[in-house]
Amino acid sequence: MTFLAPVYLAVAGGLAALVVALHLIVTRDPATVPLPTARFVPDRPVRARARAFKLRDVLLLLCRAGLVLSAGAALAQPIPTPRRRPLARIVMADRSGSVADAAAVRDSANALLSPGDALMPFDSAASTGSISAALVTAFRTAVTMRDEADSLELTIVSAFGAEELDQATDSIRALWPGAIRLVRVAGRTDTVAAPDVVLVGGADDPLRYALSPARGTAEAGVRIMRGALAVADSAWAGAGNRVLVLWPASAIAAAQDTVGAVSTEEVTVVASFARGAREAPPAGRVVARWVDGAPAAVESVHGAGCIRTVNIPVPSDGDLVLDPRFQRLASRLAGPCGPPTLFTPVDDSRLAALAGTETSLRVPSNAIGRPRMVRSPLTPWLLAGALFLGLGELLLRRRRRSAESSEERS
Amino acid sequence: MRQLSSGALLDSIRGVHWPARRVIGGAFQGAHRSSRVGSSPEFMQYRAYQQGDDPTKIDWKLFGRTERVAIRLAHDDSSLGTMVVVDASASMAFPSDTWAKWELAASVALALVAIAHGDNDPAGIAIVGGGDTRALPPRTRRGTVANVLKLLLEAAPSGSAPLAPVLASVRTSKRVALVSDFLGDADALLDAARELVARGRAVYAVHVAATEELDPQPRGDVVSDPEDATLTRPLDSATVPEYREAFAAWRGRLAADWRAAGVSYTFATTAETPERVVRRIVAP
Numbered sequence: 001m002t003f004l005a006p007v008y009l010a011v012a013g014g015l016a017a018l019v020v021a022l023h024l025i026v027t028r029d030p031a032t033v034p035l036p037t038a039r040f041v042p043d044r045p046v047r048a049r050a051r052a053f054k055l056r057d058v059l060l061l062l063c064r065a066g067l068v069l070s071a072g073a074a075l076a077q078p079i080p081t082p083r084r085r086p087l088a089r090i091v092m093a094d095r096s097g098s099v100a101d102a103a104a105v106r107d108s109a110n111a112l113l114s115p116g117d118a119l120m121p122f123d124s125a126a127s128t129g130s131i132s133a134a135l136v137t138a139f140r141t142a143v144t145m146r147d148e149a150d151s152l153e154l155t156i157v158s159a160f161g162a163e164e165l166d167q168a169t170d171s172i173r174a175l176w177p178g179a180i181r182l183v184r185v186a187g188r189t190d191t192v193a194a195p196d197v198v199l200v201g202g203a204d205d206p207l208r209y210a211l212s213p214a215r216g217t218a219e220a221g222v223r224i225m226r227g228a229l230a231v232a233d234s235a236w237a238g239a240g241n242r243v244l245v246l247w248p249a250s251a252i253a254a255a256q257d258t259v260g261a262v263s264t265e266e267v268t269v270v271a272s273f274a275r276g277a278r279e280a281p282p283a284g285r286v287v288a289r290w291v292d293g294a295p296a297a298v299e300s301v302h303g304a305g306c307i308r309t310v311n312i313p314v315p316s317d318g319d320l321v322l323d324p325r326f327q328r329l330a331s332r333l334a335g336p337c338g339p340p341t342l343f344t345p346v347d348d349s350r351l352a353a354l355a356g357t358e359t360s361l362r363v364p365s366n367a368i369g370r371p372r373m374v375r376s377p378l379t380p381w382l383l384a385g386a387l388f389l390g391l392g393e394l395l396l397r398r399r400r401r402s403a404e405s406s407e408e409r410s
Numbered sequence: 411m412r413q414l415s416s417g418a419l420l421d422s423i424r425g426v427h428w429p430a431r432r433v434i435g436g437a438f439q440g441a442h443r444s445s446r447v448g449s450s451p452e453f454m455q456y457r458a459y460q461q462g463d464d465p466t467k468i469d470w471k472l473f474g475r476t477e478r479v480a481i482r483l484a485h486d487d488s489s490l491g492t493m494v495v496v497d498a499s500a501s502m503a504f505p506s507d508t509w510a511k512w513e514l515a516a517s518v519a520l521a522l523v524a525i526a527h528g529d530n531d532p533a534g535i536a537i538v539g540g541g542d543t544r545a546l547p548p549r550t551r552r553g554t555v556a557n558v559l560k561l562l563l564e565a566a567p568s569g570s571a572p573l574a575p576v577l578a579s580v581r582t583s584k585r586v587a588l589v590s591d592f593l594g595d596a597d598a599l600l601d602a603a604r605e606l607v608a609r610g611r612a613v614y615a616v617h618v619a620a621t622e623e624l625d626p627q628p629r630g631d632v633v634s635d636p637e638d639a640t641l642t643r644p645l646d647s648a649t650v651p652e653y654r655e656a657f658a659a660w661r662g663r664l665a666a667d668w669r670a671a672g673v674s675y676t677f678a679t680t681a682e683t684p685e686r687v688v689r690r691i692v693a694p
Contacts, residue, residue: 032642035633036501036511036593037623040656041643 004077004376012072016065023061057400063393067386074382077375087362088149089117090141092134094158096123098343100186108157108183118145131156131354132169139175143369151362154180159187160351162344163266170353178363179356188343195221197334201249202226207314210321210330222334238303243337247310261291262312267328271320274313282309287333297333306337414562419517420524420555422685428525428692430490430585430612456480490612491533491548492526493583494519495576496562497590498539500636503567504620510680511620515589516562517684518616518691522587523558525692533558534583537565538576545576548583570637574598578605587614587691592664594637600667607672614674614691617664621681623657626650 003009035041093109095102109119118141122134134156142152154176158164173180197211198220205226221242225233226249237244261270264287275290284300287308297310310333320326346354459468459479467481496519502512519535526533532548535558544561546554572595573588580586586606592599592615603613626633628647635641645653661677668675678687 030631030644032632032634034504034506034636035623035626035645036504036591036636037619037653037657038633038635038641038643038645039593040660041633041645041653042649042656044644044649 002079003073004079006076008072008075012069012076015068015072019064019068020061023057023064057396060393060396060400063389063396067389067393070382070386070389074376074379074386078378078382079376080378084147084365085116085149087151087153088145088365089113089153089155090138090145091117091119092131092138092154092156092158093119093121094123094131094134094156094164094185095121096158096161096164098159098161098164098187100159100188104185105157108185109155112155112157112181112183116148130166131158131160131164132166132172135169135172135176139172139368142363146365146368149365152178152365152368153361153363154178155183156180156354157183157185159185159343160346160354161187162346162350165346165350165354173354173356176356176363177358177367179358179361180354181361182351182355184351187345195243195336197222197224199224200226204316205249205314206316206321207247207249207330210314210327211334212327212331221336224334234302234307237305237307240304241337242305243308243334244302244305245308245310245334247312247314247333249314259290259292259294262288262296262329263291264288264297264329264332266332267325269320269323269325269329271315271323271326274315276311276313281311284309288312288329299337301337308333308337414513414516414520414559419521419684422683423521423525423688424528426525426689426692427529428492428522428531429529454483457483489550490526490529490531490585491583492522492531492585492587493548493580494522494533494535494587494589495573495580496535496537496565497573497588497594498537498565498567499570499594500539500568501570501591501593502539502618503636505622509567511591511618511623512567514678514680514682514684514687515591515616515618516565518618518678518687519587519589520555520559520562521684521688522589522614522691524555525688526585527554531585532583535561536576536580537561538573539571540565540568543571543576570594572598574602577602580606580611581609583611585612585614587616589616589618591618596664600671603668603673604671612674613672615668615676616687616691617661617675617677619661619677619679621679624654624679626653 089112091109091112093105095105099105113119120134120138120141122137123130138154142154145152160182199205199208199211200223201207207224207226211224222245223233223236223242224245224247226247229244229246233244236242257275259273259275261268262273263269273290275294281295281298282300284298286295286297287299288295288297288310290296296312297308299306299308312329312333314321321330456469456472457480459481463481469480469482472478472480472482496515498512502515503509504511523533523535527550530550532550533554534546534548536543536545544565546557546561573590574595577586577588577599588599588603590599603615606613626645628645628650631645632642633645634643643649665675665677674691676687676691678690
């Protein structure tokens with residue numbers, strides 16, 4: 001039992017003590033004795049009042065004290081609270097495709113869970129998990145569980161792929177007032193190494209700075225043609241699982257307009273791009289689009305490999321090519337054929353930020369969410385009790401008064 | 411009321427007479443000297459016969475000796491109708507546990523009736539209070555005292571009925587005794603007594619008071635007038651002396667006023683026996 005406004009209960013207790021004290025030290029009227037010659041007594045104020053330090057009118061006292069205490073308790077708004085556990089855990093289990101083995105997630109979650117804890121699977125196996133969305137759901141669950149435990153603990157069981165975190169993750173994470181336990185499980189095993197890239201172009205081509213250096217394998221899997229295309233190049237691409245990227249360097253010279261951003265499925269680069277002449281794109285899968293929806297890169301199957309046509313200018317001015325986002329864009333455009341299936345683990349610094357810098361995993365439940373309007377279910381009953389006692393007190397007083405008057409008459 | 415019903419009071423006053431204090435006029439034979447000239451053997455004087463006198467009253471022996479025609483005059487005895495008015499207001503029921511004041515008043519009243527009845531005087535009683543006035547007209551018949559005793563035993567002092575109208579209505583009795591504490595309509599009562607005295611009635615006032623009224627013990631309580639519930643006063647050691655002084659002064663004024671009105675005033679307290687009080691009242 002807790003009280004929303006315990007000060008009223010304290011005040012009522014004080015008043016009840018005062019009522020008891022008044023009953024103890026109540027002054028009683030002095031006994032009146034008849035004297036036929038009373039008229040000869042000097043007319044002076046009747047000040048003979050005796051103090052009786054003896055509890056009188058116990059029933060009346062109980063009524064009055066009960067009335068005061070009931071009213072005070074009603075104003076104090078008692079809330080019957082269930083038994084609270086010291087700790088409740090909210091375990092977010094990643095069921096997205098980023099996780100290699102769902103059983104590992106389940107085992108890890110079960111190891112943490114105890115009766116009464118909340119298990120929150122997030123995202124289906126067919127899609128990419130979103131930790132931001134899962135965090136929002138976990139916070140809502142925490143608000144509902146704040147009355148069940150003294151402390152709350154949040155745990156995320158996931159492979160923590162880079163695609164599961166987004167730009168909102170840090171802001172949403174900051175809403176949790178404590179540290180988050182991160183339990184990492186193995187990611188997808190279909191991870192493939194990025195193929196070596198050969199750039200056929202000038203030595204000072206700025207695109208070179210955006211691409212990862214070749215690992216020196218025997219044969220490159222990706223050939224970026226910055227100049228004219230030869231027949232041998234297309235034959236090279238169709239001969240194996242190779243990628244021929246047609247990324248002409250002359251795009252800037254033939255610029256028709258500018259556009260603010262280009263994006264792929266993984267990354268968006270915001271910059272002022274001088275877009276070339278709008279020609280009908282070749283048939284194929286759009287790999288990248290301009291911000292206005294126009295295709296910026298199209299991939300078409302060619303034999304065993306594919307040919308990817310990129311119409312994104314690479315400026316030689318400025319440091320756009322050094323921007324990590326542009327580098328990721330370039331890596332994607334220089335990636336293997338088909339949609340991206342690579343699992344990229346989130347880096348350690350991002351993971352540490354997600355875990356938080358707070359020292360304790362346990363968050364006091366009263367720090368979760370805003371105080372909600374709570375109404376005491378006992379208040380109406382207590383007020384009714386106070387009213388009942390008030391009526392009883394009135395009846396008792398009337399009965400005593402009539403008894404006294406009858407005694408006087410007799 | 412044990413004293414009333416025991417008969418000891420009546421035994422103690424046996425042989426006591428209540429003579430009239432002056433010659434009275436009356437047609438009925440009694441024990442008191444009448445102002446009328448009658449046929450009593452006690453010689454008073456001779457008077458010369460006048461026209462209109464009864465010739466049978468002429469003393470022929472005197473005529474034979476002196477040749478003067480005269481008639482013999484003698485004293486006549488007359489009865490004295492007595493009415494005792496008793497105050498039975500609430501103030502008489504004091505002290506509340508013994509009613510000693512009422513018992514004294516009732517005993518005195520019964521004794522006066524008994525003495526008057528013993529003198530062959532018509533005696534009656536009027537008890538004012540206790541809800542209504544209960545009266546027994548003056549009678550000489552046997553059993554009158556018993557009836558008066560019964561009335562007194564049945565009476566219970568209460569209320570605050572005025573005595574003056576009852577006293578004023580007593581017209582036939584030549585002797586009126588008033589037994590009261592005079593705490594009610596004292597002024598109106600005195601006026602009625604003056605009127606009775608002026609009409610030749612013998613009025614006796616018996617003022618009864620309880621010893622607790624004369625010397626109350628302060629108990630730090632509040633005292634109230636039984637006939638006026640609104641009158642409450644604190645009675646403590648500081649107020650008792652003033653009370654005694656005021657009460658004594660009032661009694662003194664009361665006695666002086668009643669005596670000045672020609673009333674035989676007697677003050678009696680519960681410390682006295684009724685017999686002693688009665689003997690003081692009837693003493694000539």
